[in-house]
Amino acid sequence: MTALTTTASRTRGVPSGLTWTLLRLHSAAVWFWTLLVAVAAGCLLWAAAAGGDAAWAAYTSGGCDNGVVDEGCNLNAPAIELYDTAMYLGSAIINIAPLLVAVWAGAALIGRELENGTAKLAWTQSVTPARWLAAKLALPAGLLTAGTLLLVQLHRIMWQAHDSRWKGAGVWQWHDSQILIANGPVAVAHVLLGLAVGVLIGLLTRRSLASMGYGFFIVSGLLYALELARPYLWPARTATTPATEGHPAYVGMTVDEGGITPTGDRVPNPCLTSENCVLGRDVVTHYRDYHPASHFWPLQLVETVIVLAVTAVLVVLSFRLLRRRTGGTS
Numbered sequence: 001m002t003a004l005t006t007t008a009s010r011t012r013g014v015p016s017g018l019t020w021t022l023l024r025l026h027s028a029a030v031w032f033w034t035l036l037v038a039v040a041a042g043c044l045l046w047a048a049a050a051g052g053d054a055a056w057a058a059y060t061s062g063g064c065d066n067g068v069v070d071e072g073c074n075l076n077a078p079a080i081e082l083y084d085t086a087m088y089l090g091s092a093i094i095n096i097a098p099l100l101v102a103v104w105a106g107a108a109l110i111g112r113e114l115e116n117g118t119a120k121l122a123w124t125q126s127v128t129p130a131r132w133l134a135a136k137l138a139l140p141a142g143l144l145t146a147g148t149l150l151l152v153q154l155h156r157i158m159w160q161a162h163d164s165r166w167k168g169a170g171v172w173q174w175h176d177s178q179i180l181i182a183n184g185p186v187a188v189a190h191v192l193l194g195l196a197v198g199v200l201i202g203l204l205t206r207r208s209l210a211s212m213g214y215g216f217f218i219v220s221g222l223l224y225a226l227e228l229a230r231p232y233l234w235p236a237r238t239a240t241t242p243a244t245e246g247h248p249a250y251v252g253m254t255v256d257e258g259g260i261t262p263t264g265d266r267v268p269n270p271c272l273t274s275e276n277c278v279l280g281r282d283v284v285t286h287y288r289d290y291h292p293a294s295h296f297w298p299l300q301l302v303e304t305v306i307v308l309a310v311t312a313v314l315v316v317l318s319f320r321l322l323r324r325r326t327g328g329t330s
Contacts, residue, residue: 018127018135029104030143036093036100037147041154043090047083048158055083056165064169087172090158094151094182098194101144102219105198106211109136114206129326133199133319140195148188155182174293175253177227184300189307194219196314203321222310226303231255233302236289243284253291259283 023030058080064073074080113119123129159179162172172179181187197219202211236255239248243259258268262284291299 018131019139022135022139026108026140029108033143033147036097037151040090040093040151043086043093044151044154044158047086047090048154048161051079051083051086052158052161052165054079059169084171087158087162088178090151090155091178091182094148094155094187095178097144097148097187098190098223099216099219101140101191101194102198102201102215103212105140105195106202106205106215107198107208109140110199110202111205111208111211114202115208123326129322130319133322137195137199137315137318141192144191144195145188148191152182152184152187156184159183174296175291177230180230180296180299184297184304186300186304186307189304189311190223193222193307193311193314196311196318197222200314200318200321203318203325226307230299230303231291233306234291234295234298236291236295238287238289240285240287243286245286247286248288250288251290251292252295255289255291257286257288260285260287 055077058074058077062073062077064075113122119129119132122132159174163174166172174180174183181190194215198211198215201214201218202208205211205214231253232255239251240260241248247257256266258266260266260283266287267283
């Protein structure tokens with residue numbers, strides 16, 4: 001009886017269950033994600049505070065902010081270059097996370113276990129295929145969402161500090177793809193999309209190496225398609241100027257530009273690509289369709305909804321595929 005009591009107490013003291021098993025099995029991935037988040041967070045915090053202060057001091061002390069060419073101005077000063085590097089690295093980690101997640105989910109999370117038979121072994125125990133897949137999705141989704149939300153919040157803090165000082169003087173703009181993505185919830189949606197794609201590809205191929213390749217290229221294609229479609233997710237504004245006064249100023253994300261004929265038709269404007277051009281009599285106005293900064297949240301929210309809807313469809317397809325391959329076992 002003493003032995004039984006001791007065994008029971010040891011069992012109670014040791015974490016168990018499917019969640020704990022997944023954490024132990026993928027502990028390397030958890031630690032890698034933690035390290036990645038820590039590196040990005042460190043870069044963003046440094047750029048928002050000490051790094052930003054040092055870069056701005058170098059910029060102003062060199063006379064770069066006086067609006068004229070100054071011999072003391074050095075835009076390649078070490079402090080400015082370090083600041084740009086920190087901004088780039090912090091933003092890049094957020095942007096490449098969906099690709100890394102897709103590769104890992106397809107290869108290690110799903111493909112490897114189907115390939116070596118450990119998934120079938122789990123299904124013969126008390127874990128049903130549906131519960132196995134639910135755990136495979138839920139636990140990584142929770143960790144990825146928490147880490148990405150933290151980085152998005154830090155990125156917004158960094159960007160607010162950057163925008164309040166540099167505005168048009170900096171090389172970064174709010175509508176740059178990596179800045180726009182990292183500044184809002186669409187970054188979380190992209191990461192979850194990467195997870196859903198990787199899981200579905202892993203179930204389809206049942207091979208770790210094949211899942212890595214397919215997952216990488218499919219998510220790359222989806223992200224590229226979203227980047228192309230992004231300017232058209234919300235109605236753009238139009239700025240016009242007479243043909244004799246030059247082109248409208250760049251005041252945001254450009255969607256389209258060209259010339260307008262007397263009848264109101266839009267045509268390509270040759271002066272957009274040639275310096276010594278002569279406008280034909282059929283072009284009387286320049287136009288530029290653009291998104292101002294106030295369109296940031298509409299663009300963010302529409303893309304987030306679209307990506308989450310696609311993610312939900314992929315998750316449903318994954319459960320249906322697994323059910324069909326396991327003979328309808330719930």
